[in-house]
Amino acid sequence: PQMPAMQLVIQGQPEWLQPDNWDAYEIYMTTAELYAVIQRKGYLMASGKWKHYDKNGKVIEDSEVVKLLNNPNPLLNGRDYIRQMLENKSIYGNNYEYLNLVPGFDIPASLFNIEPYKMEIVTTGKYYKQVDIDGIIKEYRLLYGSEIEDTFLPNEINHTKIPNGQNPVKGDSPMRALYMPISNIRAAYAFRNVIMTKKGALGILSNGSASPEGAIPLTEKERKRIEQQYQKTYGVDSNQLQVIMSNSKLEWQAMSYPTKDLMLFEEVEADFKRIIDAYGLNDNIFSREKASTFTNVAEGLKQAYESTIIPESEEISLNRTKIFGLQEKGEVVKLCYDHIPVLQTDKVKEAER
Secondary structure (H helix, E strand, O other): OOOOOOOOOOOOOOHHHOOOOOOHHHHHHOOHHHHHHHHHHHHHHOOOEEEEEOOOOOEOOOOHHHHHHHOOOOOOOHHHHHHHHHHHHHHHOEEEEEEOOOOOOOOOOOEEEEOHHHEEEEEOOOOOOOOOHHHOEEEEEEEEOOEEEEEEOHHHEEEEEOOOOOOOOOOOOHHHOOHHHHHHHHHHHHHHHHHHHOOOOOEEEEEOOEEOOEEOOOOHHHHHHHHHHHHHHEOOOOOOEOOOOOOOOEEEEEOOOOHHHHOHHHHHHHHHHHHHHHOOOOHHHOOOOOOOOHHHHHHHHHHHHHHHHHHHHHHHHHHHHHHOOOHHHOOEEEEEOOOOHHHOHHHHHHHHO
């Protein structure tokens, strides 16, 4: 059967959210809270250590598989490589890993993550009756603009993704679900920036004198004199005055709007928590308006590892075991976190009983 349409266009949403238009990486790099969450998750995931086990559950020392995973290519070490993988999936919902296969060798010579936005999947148009990837995917194309820079066979690309109900072949960005929180954060920062950099007049200093005919306006000469005094003479520096002395009867009318009434900080905090939840972390491990206690931070880290990092690392481990052909040998490769201090507390308590 022919595969369904692979694109989901959200009507009425801004251009950056549309699948064919949005610059997800630019949004990621210019939204501080989103950047902080993805970076933190990447560092936590990359804190694991690769271990290769034989069919009897014993660690294989000097494993070629572990050597490759710790040094996948000349540009990145193993930890940065994991961070790059997670960043790609967190932003685009997909990671395309090139396996530099060498005839006669069981494992690739090197591994490279390819920028997801440059990759195109050419399908056969068939899906449900297929039993291997070659029956579903013809090839992967690396695009440079609209030009094809390179092509890859299905067995040369290890494609991992966040499952997408609209497309069984290609994942979708979790940032789509976070559109409103991201948009609100960006709007709040933009508004605060305008207030701070383009605020205009702080207020109006006017003549409070009156006559039977009404208020007496300042003369042009007096107005300029007060303006010059205000700009040059008065301020918060040590060589400036803080109080205006004038023979004129003046009145002050504030023009600025108190930001606390807009609750911009509260809005950003609430949206930040939505992003943290979406990526499976805990808000206690991030900087907050009200600092967390040491215990809360430790428990937050423990929760992040146990509920998100370790389960996701198991998916990565299963994927690695499969693509390196270890299953047939009864072997496995695992990304382990048993050395992480915060995960040792329960073991220590158990030993003390």
